[in-house]
Amino acid sequence: QVQLQESGPGLVKPSQTLSLTCSVSGGSITRGFYWSWIRQTPGKGLEWIGYIYDSGATFYNPSLKSRVMISVDTSKNQVSLKVNSVTAADTAVYYCARAPNGVPGLDYGLDVWGQGTSVTVSS
Amino acid sequence: DIQMTQSPSSLSASVGDRVTITCRASQSISRYLNWYQQKPGKAPKLLIYTASTLHSGVPSRFSGSGSGTDFTLTISSLQPEDFATYFCQQSSITQWTFGQGTKVEIK
Numbered sequence: 190q191v192q193l194q195e196s197g198p199g200l201v202k203p204s205q206t207l208s209l210t211c212s213v214s215g216g217s218i219t220r221g222f223y224w225s226w227i228r229q230t231p232g233k234g235l236e237w238i239g240y241i242y243d244s245g246a247t248f249y250n251p252s253l254k255s256r257v258m259i260s261v262d263t264s265k266n267q268v269s270l271k272v273n274s275v276t277a278a279d280t281a282v283y284y285c286a287r288a289p290n291g292v293p294g295l296d297y298g299l300d301v302w303g304q305g306t307s308v309t310v311s312s
Numbered sequence: 313d314i315q316m317t318q319s320p321s322s323l324s325a326s327v328g329d330r331v332t333i334t335c336r337a338s339q340s341i342s343r344y345l346n347w348y349q350q351k352p353g354k355a356p357k358l359l360i361y362t363a364s365t366l367h368s369g370v371p372s373r374f375s376g377s378g379s380g381t382d383f384t385l386t387i388s389s390l391q392p393e394d395f396a397t398y399f400c401q402q403s404s405i406t407q408w409t410f411g412q413g414t415k416v417e418i419k
Contacts, residue, residue: 225408227410234399234410234411234412234413235356235399235401235410235413236410237401237407237408237409237410240408248406248407250407251313251407284355284356286355288403291362291403294342294343294362295362296344296346296361296362296403297361297362298346298348298358298360298361298362298367298401298403299346299348299356299358299401300358300361300367302355302356302357303355304354304355305355
């Protein structure tokens with residue numbers, strides 16, 4: 190079955206760019222899915238960061254939109270996340286997750302998640 | 313954005329108990345509501361999608377109901393492996409949001 194694995198540096202300095210990769214195995218990044226990033230902190234719980242789907246269209250959380258970019262590399266079967274100008278508030282566990290395209294009236298939810306990767310922003 | 317409020321934030325229950333968790337949306341989301349279970353140190357797992365459809369492999373003691381702004385997740389007979397934190401998530405609009413979570417603890 191499809192598995193997701195996040196990777197990237199566990200420590201990022203303030204004001205720098207956080208870059209994470211989600212490697213997809215057991216299936217290809219094809220049309221028909223929303224590839225999402227979500228983060229979790231003890232204080233704010235689960236926070237949706239954004240997703241990319243089908244044609245490459247992206248949607249981002251308005252609170253992060255100016256600093257975030259999600260992209261897909263189909264040749265490598267990977268989804269990437271970049272967060273610019275990070276602060277301590279970006280310290281979190283970051284998850285990638287997949288949601289199948291729904292139809293009107295039906296949404297299939299985030300059915301596959303990676304194990305998550307912990308990122309600390311500190312000098 | 314749409315705010316999702318879960319209640320209670322935590323509860324204590326015994327094995328065999330019937331447990332109900334509520335999720336309320338700040339505006340109508342039709343039935344675009346999903347439920348997840350998360351255990352410490354692990355990623356969330358999908359339990360229920362579109363308010364009431366059980367995800368593949370999820371035990372039938374889990375059920376979901378509701379529409380509009382009010383939704384419930386029910387565990388009919390709590391099992392030892394069900395002690396965890398439960399989250400709701402709306403997908404009614406392109407900006408998805410999660411509830412703050414309900415922690416189910418052993419009494």
